[in-house]
Amino acid sequence: MLVPIPDGLSFEDTACLAVAGLTAAGLARVWPLKGRAAVVWGAAGAVGRLLVAALADHGVNVIGIASGKRVDAVRAAGANHAIDRTTEDIPESVRAHTGGRGVAAVFDPIGAPTYEVSLQLLAPRGCLINYGELSGPVPAINLHQLFPASVFVTKYKGMHWVEGFHEFAGLISDALTLATKCPAVISEIAGRFSLDHVADAYRLLDSDARGKVPVLPNA
Ligand SMILES: NC(=O)c1ccc[n+]([C@@H]2O[C@H](COP(=O)([O-])OP(=O)(O)OC[C@H]3O[C@@H](n4cnc5c(N)ncnc54)[C@H](OP(=O)(O)O)[C@@H]3O)[C@@H](O)[C@H]2O)c1
Known part of the structure:
Protein backbone atom coordinates (compact mmCIF):
# COMPACT_ATOMS: atom_id res chain seq x y z
CA MET A 1 0.00 0.00 0.00
CA TRP A 161 -17.13 6.95 5.50
CA VAL A 162 -13.95 6.01 3.63
CA GLU A 163 -13.55 2.54 2.17
CA GLY A 164 -11.02 0.48 0.26
CA PHE A 165 -7.42 1.03 -0.73
CA HIS A 166 -8.12 3.04 -3.88
CA GLU A 167 -10.18 5.56 -1.97
CA PHE A 168 -7.60 5.67 0.88
CA ALA A 169 -4.76 6.26 -1.57
CA GLY A 170 -6.70 8.93 -3.49
CA LEU A 171 -7.63 10.88 -0.36
CA ILE A 172 -4.09 10.65 1.09
CA SER A 173 -2.70 11.88 -2.26
CA ASP A 174 -5.19 14.77 -2.18
CA ALA A 175 -3.99 15.75 1.33
CA LEU A 176 -0.33 15.56 0.26
CA THR A 177 -0.98 17.67 -2.86
CA LEU A 178 -2.87 20.21 -0.76
CA ALA A 179 0.09 20.40 1.67
CA THR A 180 2.46 21.29 -1.16
CA LYS A 181 0.23 24.29 -2.00
CA CYS A 182 -0.76 25.24 1.55
CA PRO A 183 2.00 24.23 4.02
CA ALA A 184 -0.14 25.59 6.89
CA VAL A 185 -2.08 22.30 6.84
CA ILE A 186 1.02 20.44 8.08
CA SER A 187 0.95 20.08 11.85
CA GLU A 188 3.92 21.43 13.81
CA ILE A 189 6.39 18.98 15.39
CA ALA A 190 6.34 18.83 19.20
CA GLY A 191 9.48 16.66 19.38
CA ARG A 192 11.44 13.98 17.48
CA PHE A 193 12.82 10.81 19.03
CA SER A 194 14.93 7.86 17.95
CA LEU A 195 13.45 4.40 18.43
CA ASP A 196 15.61 3.74 21.51
CA HIS A 197 14.07 6.85 23.15
CA VAL A 198 10.49 5.92 22.37
CA ALA A 199 9.57 6.09 26.08
CA ASP A 200 10.45 9.81 26.00
CA ALA A 201 8.13 10.22 23.01
CA TYR A 202 5.28 8.76 25.07
CA ARG A 203 6.17 11.06 27.98
CA LEU A 204 5.91 14.05 25.66
CA LEU A 205 2.50 12.83 24.41
CA ASP A 206 1.37 12.46 28.03
CA SER A 207 2.43 16.05 28.72
CA ASP A 208 -0.30 17.30 26.32
CA ALA A 209 2.27 18.99 24.06
CA ARG A 210 0.91 20.54 20.86
CA GLY A 211 2.01 18.94 17.58
CA LYS A 212 3.12 15.58 16.23
CA VAL A 213 5.74 13.37 17.88
CA PRO A 214 7.61 11.41 15.17
CA VAL A 215 9.69 8.40 16.16
CA LEU A 216 12.50 7.89 13.63
CA PRO A 217 13.62 4.25 13.36
CA ASN A 218 17.01 5.02 11.79
CA ALA A 219 17.98 8.13 13.79
N1 LIG B 1 -13.02 8.81 14.58
C1 LIG B 1 -12.02 8.59 13.74
O1 LIG B 1 -12.16 7.87 12.74
C2 LIG B 1 -10.68 9.25 13.98
C3 LIG B 1 -9.61 9.08 13.11
C4 LIG B 1 -8.39 9.75 13.38
C5 LIG B 1 -8.29 10.57 14.50
N2 LIG B 1 -9.35 10.67 15.34
C6 LIG B 1 -9.31 11.52 16.54
O2 LIG B 1 -9.13 12.84 16.13
C7 LIG B 1 -8.75 13.58 17.27
C8 LIG B 1 -7.81 14.70 16.85
O3 LIG B 1 -6.59 14.15 16.38
P1 LIG B 1 -5.40 15.11 16.00
O4 LIG B 1 -4.28 14.25 15.51
O5 LIG B 1 -5.89 16.23 15.15
O6 LIG B 1 -5.01 15.70 17.45
P2 LIG B 1 -4.09 16.93 17.78
O7 LIG B 1 -3.13 17.23 16.67
O8 LIG B 1 -3.55 16.69 19.15
O9 LIG B 1 -5.10 18.18 17.84
C9 LIG B 1 -6.11 18.28 18.78
C10 LIG B 1 -6.17 19.75 19.25
O10 LIG B 1 -7.28 19.88 20.14
C11 LIG B 1 -7.04 21.02 20.96
N3 LIG B 1 -7.42 20.69 22.34
C12 LIG B 1 -6.81 19.83 23.20
N4 LIG B 1 -7.46 19.79 24.38
C13 LIG B 1 -8.51 20.64 24.27
C14 LIG B 1 -9.56 21.04 25.14
N5 LIG B 1 -9.66 20.56 26.41
N6 LIG B 1 -10.48 21.93 24.70
C15 LIG B 1 -10.39 22.44 23.44
N7 LIG B 1 -9.41 22.11 22.56
C16 LIG B 1 -8.48 21.22 22.98
C17 LIG B 1 -5.54 21.35 20.88
O11 LIG B 1 -5.37 22.55 20.13
P3 LIG B 1 -5.47 24.01 20.80
O12 LIG B 1 -4.78 23.94 22.14
O13 LIG B 1 -4.77 24.90 19.82
O14 LIG B 1 -6.95 24.30 20.91
C18 LIG B 1 -4.97 20.19 20.05
O15 LIG B 1 -3.93 20.59 19.19
C19 LIG B 1 -8.18 12.58 18.27
O16 LIG B 1 -9.12 12.44 19.32
C20 LIG B 1 -8.14 11.29 17.48
O17 LIG B 1 -8.37 10.18 18.30
C21 LIG B 1 -10.53 10.05 15.11
Missing part, protein backbone atom coordinates in the same frame (compact mmCIF):
# COMPACT_ATOMS: atom_id res chain seq x y z
CA LEU A 2 2.16 2.83 -1.32
CA VAL A 3 1.33 6.44 -2.10
CA PRO A 4 3.85 8.62 -3.98
CA ILE A 5 5.21 11.57 -2.01
CA PRO A 6 5.04 14.80 -4.03
CA ASP A 7 8.15 16.97 -4.48
CA GLY A 8 8.60 19.38 -1.60
CA LEU A 9 7.26 17.07 1.13
CA SER A 10 9.43 15.02 3.48
CA PHE A 11 8.72 11.52 4.82
CA GLU A 12 8.06 13.20 8.18
CA ASP A 13 5.51 15.63 6.67
CA THR A 14 3.84 12.68 4.95
CA ALA A 15 3.69 10.58 8.10
CA CYS A 16 2.03 13.53 9.88
CA LEU A 17 -0.48 14.05 7.07
CA ALA A 18 -1.64 10.60 5.99
CA VAL A 19 -4.17 9.51 8.65
CA ALA A 20 -5.17 13.11 9.41
CA GLY A 21 -5.88 13.67 5.70
CA LEU A 22 -8.07 10.56 5.49
CA THR A 23 -9.96 11.56 8.62
CA ALA A 24 -10.54 15.14 7.45
CA ALA A 25 -11.74 13.99 4.03
CA GLY A 26 -14.21 11.55 5.61
CA LEU A 27 -15.47 14.13 8.12
CA ALA A 28 -16.09 16.65 5.32
CA ARG A 29 -18.62 14.16 3.85
CA VAL A 30 -20.80 13.81 6.92
CA TRP A 31 -23.12 16.80 6.70
CA PRO A 32 -24.32 18.95 3.76
CA LEU A 33 -22.52 22.25 4.37
CA LYS A 34 -21.93 24.09 1.08
CA GLY A 35 -22.70 27.79 1.61
CA ARG A 36 -23.31 27.23 5.34
CA ALA A 37 -21.22 27.76 8.49
CA ALA A 38 -19.36 25.16 10.59
CA VAL A 39 -17.21 25.20 13.74
CA VAL A 40 -14.01 23.13 13.96
CA TRP A 41 -12.58 22.53 17.45
CA GLY A 42 -8.87 21.66 17.59
CA ALA A 43 -8.56 23.53 14.29
CA ALA A 44 -4.77 23.89 14.65
CA GLY A 45 -4.41 20.15 15.33
CA ALA A 46 -3.37 17.61 12.71
CA VAL A 47 -6.92 16.67 11.61
CA GLY A 48 -8.27 20.17 12.31
CA ARG A 49 -6.01 22.00 9.85
CA LEU A 50 -6.86 19.63 7.03
CA LEU A 51 -10.56 19.70 7.91
CA VAL A 52 -10.58 23.52 7.87
CA ALA A 53 -8.95 23.43 4.41
CA ALA A 54 -11.31 20.70 3.09
CA LEU A 55 -14.43 22.51 4.29
CA ALA A 56 -13.25 25.91 3.02
CA ASP A 57 -12.58 24.26 -0.34
CA HIS A 58 -16.23 23.03 -0.36
CA GLY A 59 -17.53 26.59 0.12
CA VAL A 60 -18.15 26.36 3.87
CA ASN A 61 -17.86 29.41 6.14
CA VAL A 62 -15.37 27.86 8.61
CA ILE A 63 -14.93 29.06 12.18
CA GLY A 64 -11.85 27.41 13.73
CA ILE A 65 -11.06 27.23 17.44
CA ALA A 66 -7.47 27.00 18.72
CA SER A 67 -5.33 28.32 21.55
CA GLY A 68 -3.09 31.41 21.49
CA LYS A 69 -0.90 32.06 18.45
CA ARG A 70 -2.12 28.83 16.82
CA VAL A 71 -5.13 30.80 15.50
CA ASP A 72 -2.73 32.13 12.82
CA ALA A 73 -2.33 28.60 11.40
CA VAL A 74 -6.12 28.17 11.41
CA ARG A 75 -6.58 31.31 9.28
CA ALA A 76 -3.72 30.26 7.00
CA ALA A 77 -5.46 26.88 6.45
CA GLY A 78 -8.55 28.70 5.13
CA ALA A 79 -10.85 29.55 8.06
CA ASN A 80 -13.00 32.68 7.66
CA HIS A 81 -12.83 33.28 11.38
CA ALA A 82 -10.56 31.95 14.14
CA ILE A 83 -11.33 31.98 17.87
CA ASP A 84 -8.66 31.88 20.59
CA ARG A 85 -10.31 29.61 23.17
CA THR A 86 -7.98 30.86 25.91
CA THR A 87 -9.14 34.50 25.73
CA GLU A 88 -12.50 34.66 23.89
CA ASP A 89 -16.08 33.76 24.71
CA ILE A 90 -16.71 31.01 22.15
CA PRO A 91 -20.56 31.07 21.98
CA GLU A 92 -20.55 34.87 21.78
CA SER A 93 -17.95 34.92 19.00
CA VAL A 94 -19.80 32.22 16.98
CA ARG A 95 -23.11 34.09 17.36
CA ALA A 96 -21.45 37.35 16.27
CA HIS A 97 -19.99 35.66 13.19
CA THR A 98 -23.27 33.96 12.16
CA GLY A 99 -25.74 36.81 12.68
CA GLY A 100 -26.92 35.20 15.93
CA ARG A 101 -28.05 31.99 14.20
CA GLY A 102 -25.31 29.47 15.07
CA VAL A 103 -23.73 26.94 12.72
CA ALA A 104 -24.95 24.00 10.65
CA ALA A 105 -22.29 21.65 12.05
CA VAL A 106 -19.74 21.44 14.85
CA PHE A 107 -16.73 19.06 14.48
CA ASP A 108 -15.52 18.10 17.95
CA PRO A 109 -12.56 15.78 18.76
CA ILE A 110 -12.33 16.88 22.41
CA GLY A 111 -15.28 15.19 24.15
CA ALA A 112 -16.18 15.79 27.78
CA PRO A 113 -15.32 19.49 28.28
CA THR A 114 -16.68 20.74 24.94
CA TYR A 115 -19.87 18.69 24.43
CA GLU A 116 -22.29 21.14 26.08
CA VAL A 117 -20.76 24.19 24.39
CA SER A 118 -20.81 22.42 21.02
CA LEU A 119 -24.58 21.87 21.34
CA GLN A 120 -25.05 25.56 22.14
CA LEU A 121 -23.22 26.58 18.94
CA LEU A 122 -25.66 24.77 16.62
CA ALA A 123 -28.36 26.49 14.58
CA PRO A 124 -31.76 24.72 14.42
CA ARG A 125 -31.43 21.30 12.70
CA GLY A 126 -27.63 21.48 12.95
CA CYS A 127 -25.38 18.47 13.66
CA LEU A 128 -22.71 17.85 16.29
CA ILE A 129 -20.10 15.47 14.85
CA ASN A 130 -17.94 14.05 17.63
CA TYR A 131 -14.85 12.26 16.30
CA GLY A 132 -12.63 11.92 19.35
CA GLU A 133 -12.41 12.09 23.11
CA LEU A 134 -9.07 13.82 23.70
CA SER A 135 -10.18 15.12 27.09
CA GLY A 136 -12.51 12.40 28.31
CA PRO A 137 -15.63 10.55 27.14
CA VAL A 138 -18.66 12.44 25.83
CA PRO A 139 -21.67 12.14 28.17
CA ALA A 140 -24.59 9.85 27.31
CA ILE A 141 -27.04 11.63 25.02
CA ASN A 142 -30.03 13.22 26.67
CA LEU A 143 -32.66 13.45 23.91
CA HIS A 144 -34.45 16.28 25.72
CA GLN A 145 -31.32 18.40 25.33
CA LEU A 146 -31.64 18.06 21.54
CA PHE A 147 -35.28 19.19 21.53
CA PRO A 148 -35.12 23.04 21.73
CA ALA A 149 -33.31 23.38 18.37
CA SER A 150 -34.09 19.89 16.90
CA VAL A 151 -30.37 19.18 16.55
CA PHE A 152 -28.57 15.93 15.60
CA VAL A 153 -25.57 14.24 17.22
CA THR A 154 -23.35 11.61 15.61
CA LYS A 155 -20.12 9.79 16.56
CA TYR A 156 -17.85 9.53 13.53
CA LYS A 157 -16.05 6.29 12.69
CA GLY A 158 -13.75 6.68 9.68
CA MET A 159 -14.16 3.17 8.22
CA HIS A 160 -17.86 3.83 7.55
Whole structure:
Protein backbone atom coordinates (compact mmCIF):
# COMPACT_ATOMS: atom_id res chain seq x y z
CA MET A 1 0.00 0.00 0.00
CA LEU A 2 2.16 2.83 -1.32
CA VAL A 3 1.33 6.44 -2.10
CA PRO A 4 3.85 8.62 -3.98
CA ILE A 5 5.21 11.57 -2.01
CA PRO A 6 5.04 14.80 -4.03
CA ASP A 7 8.15 16.97 -4.48
CA GLY A 8 8.60 19.38 -1.60
CA LEU A 9 7.26 17.07 1.13
CA SER A 10 9.43 15.02 3.48
CA PHE A 11 8.72 11.52 4.82
CA GLU A 12 8.06 13.20 8.18
CA ASP A 13 5.51 15.63 6.67
CA THR A 14 3.84 12.68 4.95
CA ALA A 15 3.69 10.58 8.10
CA CYS A 16 2.03 13.53 9.88
CA LEU A 17 -0.48 14.05 7.07
CA ALA A 18 -1.64 10.60 5.99
CA VAL A 19 -4.17 9.51 8.65
CA ALA A 20 -5.17 13.11 9.41
CA GLY A 21 -5.88 13.67 5.70
CA LEU A 22 -8.07 10.56 5.49
CA THR A 23 -9.96 11.56 8.62
CA ALA A 24 -10.54 15.14 7.45
CA ALA A 25 -11.74 13.99 4.03
CA GLY A 26 -14.21 11.55 5.61
CA LEU A 27 -15.47 14.13 8.12
CA ALA A 28 -16.09 16.65 5.32
CA ARG A 29 -18.62 14.16 3.85
CA VAL A 30 -20.80 13.81 6.92
CA TRP A 31 -23.12 16.80 6.70
CA PRO A 32 -24.32 18.95 3.76
CA LEU A 33 -22.52 22.25 4.37
CA LYS A 34 -21.93 24.09 1.08
CA GLY A 35 -22.70 27.79 1.61
CA ARG A 36 -23.31 27.23 5.34
CA ALA A 37 -21.22 27.76 8.49
CA ALA A 38 -19.36 25.16 10.59
CA VAL A 39 -17.21 25.20 13.74
CA VAL A 40 -14.01 23.13 13.96
CA TRP A 41 -12.58 22.53 17.45
CA GLY A 42 -8.87 21.66 17.59
CA ALA A 43 -8.56 23.53 14.29
CA ALA A 44 -4.77 23.89 14.65
CA GLY A 45 -4.41 20.15 15.33
CA ALA A 46 -3.37 17.61 12.71
CA VAL A 47 -6.92 16.67 11.61
CA GLY A 48 -8.27 20.17 12.31
CA ARG A 49 -6.01 22.00 9.85
CA LEU A 50 -6.86 19.63 7.03
CA LEU A 51 -10.56 19.70 7.91
CA VAL A 52 -10.58 23.52 7.87
CA ALA A 53 -8.95 23.43 4.41
CA ALA A 54 -11.31 20.70 3.09
CA LEU A 55 -14.43 22.51 4.29
CA ALA A 56 -13.25 25.91 3.02
CA ASP A 57 -12.58 24.26 -0.34
CA HIS A 58 -16.23 23.03 -0.36
CA GLY A 59 -17.53 26.59 0.12
CA VAL A 60 -18.15 26.36 3.87
CA ASN A 61 -17.86 29.41 6.14
CA VAL A 62 -15.37 27.86 8.61
CA ILE A 63 -14.93 29.06 12.18
CA GLY A 64 -11.85 27.41 13.73
CA ILE A 65 -11.06 27.23 17.44
CA ALA A 66 -7.47 27.00 18.72
CA SER A 67 -5.33 28.32 21.55
CA GLY A 68 -3.09 31.41 21.49
CA LYS A 69 -0.90 32.06 18.45
CA ARG A 70 -2.12 28.83 16.82
CA VAL A 71 -5.13 30.80 15.50
CA ASP A 72 -2.73 32.13 12.82
CA ALA A 73 -2.33 28.60 11.40
CA VAL A 74 -6.12 28.17 11.41
CA ARG A 75 -6.58 31.31 9.28
CA ALA A 76 -3.72 30.26 7.00
CA ALA A 77 -5.46 26.88 6.45
CA GLY A 78 -8.55 28.70 5.13
CA ALA A 79 -10.85 29.55 8.06
CA ASN A 80 -13.00 32.68 7.66
CA HIS A 81 -12.83 33.28 11.38
CA ALA A 82 -10.56 31.95 14.14
CA ILE A 83 -11.33 31.98 17.87
CA ASP A 84 -8.66 31.88 20.59
CA ARG A 85 -10.31 29.61 23.17
CA THR A 86 -7.98 30.86 25.91
CA THR A 87 -9.14 34.50 25.73
CA GLU A 88 -12.50 34.66 23.89
CA ASP A 89 -16.08 33.76 24.71
CA ILE A 90 -16.71 31.01 22.15
CA PRO A 91 -20.56 31.07 21.98
CA GLU A 92 -20.55 34.87 21.78
CA SER A 93 -17.95 34.92 19.00
CA VAL A 94 -19.80 32.22 16.98
CA ARG A 95 -23.11 34.09 17.36
CA ALA A 96 -21.45 37.35 16.27
CA HIS A 97 -19.99 35.66 13.19
CA THR A 98 -23.27 33.96 12.16
CA GLY A 99 -25.74 36.81 12.68
CA GLY A 100 -26.92 35.20 15.93
CA ARG A 101 -28.05 31.99 14.20
CA GLY A 102 -25.31 29.47 15.07
CA VAL A 103 -23.73 26.94 12.72
CA ALA A 104 -24.95 24.00 10.65
CA ALA A 105 -22.29 21.65 12.05
CA VAL A 106 -19.74 21.44 14.85
CA PHE A 107 -16.73 19.06 14.48
CA ASP A 108 -15.52 18.10 17.95
CA PRO A 109 -12.56 15.78 18.76
CA ILE A 110 -12.33 16.88 22.41
CA GLY A 111 -15.28 15.19 24.15
CA ALA A 112 -16.18 15.79 27.78
CA PRO A 113 -15.32 19.49 28.28
CA THR A 114 -16.68 20.74 24.94
CA TYR A 115 -19.87 18.69 24.43
CA GLU A 116 -22.29 21.14 26.08
CA VAL A 117 -20.76 24.19 24.39
CA SER A 118 -20.81 22.42 21.02
CA LEU A 119 -24.58 21.87 21.34
CA GLN A 120 -25.05 25.56 22.14
CA LEU A 121 -23.22 26.58 18.94
CA LEU A 122 -25.66 24.77 16.62
CA ALA A 123 -28.36 26.49 14.58
CA PRO A 124 -31.76 24.72 14.42
CA ARG A 125 -31.43 21.30 12.70
CA GLY A 126 -27.63 21.48 12.95
CA CYS A 127 -25.38 18.47 13.66
CA LEU A 128 -22.71 17.85 16.29
CA ILE A 129 -20.10 15.47 14.85
CA ASN A 130 -17.94 14.05 17.63
CA TYR A 131 -14.85 12.26 16.30
CA GLY A 132 -12.63 11.92 19.35
CA GLU A 133 -12.41 12.09 23.11
CA LEU A 134 -9.07 13.82 23.70
CA SER A 135 -10.18 15.12 27.09
CA GLY A 136 -12.51 12.40 28.31
CA PRO A 137 -15.63 10.55 27.14
CA VAL A 138 -18.66 12.44 25.83
CA PRO A 139 -21.67 12.14 28.17
CA ALA A 140 -24.59 9.85 27.31
CA ILE A 141 -27.04 11.63 25.02
CA ASN A 142 -30.03 13.22 26.67
CA LEU A 143 -32.66 13.45 23.91
CA HIS A 144 -34.45 16.28 25.72
CA GLN A 145 -31.32 18.40 25.33
CA LEU A 146 -31.64 18.06 21.54
CA PHE A 147 -35.28 19.19 21.53
CA PRO A 148 -35.12 23.04 21.73
CA ALA A 149 -33.31 23.38 18.37
CA SER A 150 -34.09 19.89 16.90
CA VAL A 151 -30.37 19.18 16.55
CA PHE A 152 -28.57 15.93 15.60
CA VAL A 153 -25.57 14.24 17.22
CA THR A 154 -23.35 11.61 15.61
CA LYS A 155 -20.12 9.79 16.56
CA TYR A 156 -17.85 9.53 13.53
CA LYS A 157 -16.05 6.29 12.69
CA GLY A 158 -13.75 6.68 9.68
CA MET A 159 -14.16 3.17 8.22
CA HIS A 160 -17.86 3.83 7.55
CA TRP A 161 -17.13 6.95 5.50
CA VAL A 162 -13.95 6.01 3.63
CA GLU A 163 -13.55 2.54 2.17
CA GLY A 164 -11.02 0.48 0.26
CA PHE A 165 -7.42 1.03 -0.73
CA HIS A 166 -8.12 3.04 -3.88
CA GLU A 167 -10.18 5.56 -1.97
CA PHE A 168 -7.60 5.67 0.88
CA ALA A 169 -4.76 6.26 -1.57
CA GLY A 170 -6.70 8.93 -3.49
CA LEU A 171 -7.63 10.88 -0.36
CA ILE A 172 -4.09 10.65 1.09
CA SER A 173 -2.70 11.88 -2.26
CA ASP A 174 -5.19 14.77 -2.18
CA ALA A 175 -3.99 15.75 1.33
CA LEU A 176 -0.33 15.56 0.26
CA THR A 177 -0.98 17.67 -2.86
CA LEU A 178 -2.87 20.21 -0.76
CA ALA A 179 0.09 20.40 1.67
CA THR A 180 2.46 21.29 -1.16
CA LYS A 181 0.23 24.29 -2.00
CA CYS A 182 -0.76 25.24 1.55
CA PRO A 183 2.00 24.23 4.02
CA ALA A 184 -0.14 25.59 6.89
CA VAL A 185 -2.08 22.30 6.84
CA ILE A 186 1.02 20.44 8.08
CA SER A 187 0.95 20.08 11.85
CA GLU A 188 3.92 21.43 13.81
CA ILE A 189 6.39 18.98 15.39
CA ALA A 190 6.34 18.83 19.20
CA GLY A 191 9.48 16.66 19.38
CA ARG A 192 11.44 13.98 17.48
CA PHE A 193 12.82 10.81 19.03
CA SER A 194 14.93 7.86 17.95
CA LEU A 195 13.45 4.40 18.43
CA ASP A 196 15.61 3.74 21.51
CA HIS A 197 14.07 6.85 23.15
CA VAL A 198 10.49 5.92 22.37
CA ALA A 199 9.57 6.09 26.08
CA ASP A 200 10.45 9.81 26.00
CA ALA A 201 8.13 10.22 23.01
CA TYR A 202 5.28 8.76 25.07
CA ARG A 203 6.17 11.06 27.98
CA LEU A 204 5.91 14.05 25.66
CA LEU A 205 2.50 12.83 24.41
CA ASP A 206 1.37 12.46 28.03
CA SER A 207 2.43 16.05 28.72
CA ASP A 208 -0.30 17.30 26.32
CA ALA A 209 2.27 18.99 24.06
CA ARG A 210 0.91 20.54 20.86
CA GLY A 211 2.01 18.94 17.58
CA LYS A 212 3.12 15.58 16.23
CA VAL A 213 5.74 13.37 17.88
CA PRO A 214 7.61 11.41 15.17
CA VAL A 215 9.69 8.40 16.16
CA LEU A 216 12.50 7.89 13.63
CA PRO A 217 13.62 4.25 13.36
CA ASN A 218 17.01 5.02 11.79
CA ALA A 219 17.98 8.13 13.79
N1 LIG B 1 -13.02 8.81 14.58
C1 LIG B 1 -12.02 8.59 13.74
O1 LIG B 1 -12.16 7.87 12.74
C2 LIG B 1 -10.68 9.25 13.98
C3 LIG B 1 -9.61 9.08 13.11
C4 LIG B 1 -8.39 9.75 13.38
C5 LIG B 1 -8.29 10.57 14.50
N2 LIG B 1 -9.35 10.67 15.34
C6 LIG B 1 -9.31 11.52 16.54
O2 LIG B 1 -9.13 12.84 16.13
C7 LIG B 1 -8.75 13.58 17.27
C8 LIG B 1 -7.81 14.70 16.85
O3 LIG B 1 -6.59 14.15 16.38
P1 LIG B 1 -5.40 15.11 16.00
O4 LIG B 1 -4.28 14.25 15.51
O5 LIG B 1 -5.89 16.23 15.15
O6 LIG B 1 -5.01 15.70 17.45
P2 LIG B 1 -4.09 16.93 17.78
O7 LIG B 1 -3.13 17.23 16.67
O8 LIG B 1 -3.55 16.69 19.15
O9 LIG B 1 -5.10 18.18 17.84
C9 LIG B 1 -6.11 18.28 18.78
C10 LIG B 1 -6.17 19.75 19.25
O10 LIG B 1 -7.28 19.88 20.14
C11 LIG B 1 -7.04 21.02 20.96
N3 LIG B 1 -7.42 20.69 22.34
C12 LIG B 1 -6.81 19.83 23.20
N4 LIG B 1 -7.46 19.79 24.38
C13 LIG B 1 -8.51 20.64 24.27
C14 LIG B 1 -9.56 21.04 25.14
N5 LIG B 1 -9.66 20.56 26.41
N6 LIG B 1 -10.48 21.93 24.70
C15 LIG B 1 -10.39 22.44 23.44
N7 LIG B 1 -9.41 22.11 22.56
C16 LIG B 1 -8.48 21.22 22.98
C17 LIG B 1 -5.54 21.35 20.88
O11 LIG B 1 -5.37 22.55 20.13
P3 LIG B 1 -5.47 24.01 20.80
O12 LIG B 1 -4.78 23.94 22.14
O13 LIG B 1 -4.77 24.90 19.82
O14 LIG B 1 -6.95 24.30 20.91
C18 LIG B 1 -4.97 20.19 20.05
O15 LIG B 1 -3.93 20.59 19.19
C19 LIG B 1 -8.18 12.58 18.27
O16 LIG B 1 -9.12 12.44 19.32
C20 LIG B 1 -8.14 11.29 17.48
O17 LIG B 1 -8.37 10.18 18.30
C21 LIG B 1 -10.53 10.05 15.11
